[in-house]
Amino acid sequence: MMMHKMSEIEKDAKLMQEVADGNTSASRMVVDLHLGRAYRLALRILGDKSLAEDMAQEAFIKLWKQAPTWQAKAQIKTWLHRVTHNLCIDYLRAQKRYSDDEVPDMEDPRPGVLELKAQQQLGDKVNEALQKLPVRQRIAISLVHFEECGNIEAAAIMEISVDALESLLARGRRKLKELLLPTRRLMDGEEK
Secondary structure, three states: OOOOOOOHHHHHHHHHHHHHOOOHHHHHHHHHHHHHHHHHHHHHHHOOHHHHHHHHHHHHHHHHHHHHHOOOOOOHHHHHHHHHHHHHHHHHHHOOOOOOOOOOOOOOOOOOHHHHHHHHHHHHHHHHHHHHOOHHHHHHHHHHHHOOOOHHHHHHHHOOOHHHHHHHHHHHHHHHHHHHHHHHHHHHOOOO
């Protein structure tokens, strides 16, 4: 006998029904699963920890308000990515920092202290370089490479075609490679 396997969308719809019914452990589970992603996306778009926290909290307020009428049309993570993205873009527009006219652009698993420091420094360099990209390229790269969205999902979140997303990714990757070249040379021990 073959059992019906619930899709992620159906599982999320059931979880949201529990949230709507006031189940605090279901609410806690949603927060545990998705708050970090919403915060990281907002941080990558805005580059400011405090603003990112505000945007992630605002996205969750919207999610809680949506719970009673939640329909099994999308995963919670996809919905939250879209709402977080839109909140950040709205903020950037209000600050005149965003425009729609922009051109779419097995070893020991425990790292040592020096390796951790090097990883943190590299992560800082990558985040610095990300902040230098045009906003739409930064969002595309953040969704695909850091939030592990597929191209179709990322394009839907950004409300653009998959071709436009791929174009943004290609230009963003080229620019990141250019921006990170001095860091790579330094890490490889080259002089220049």
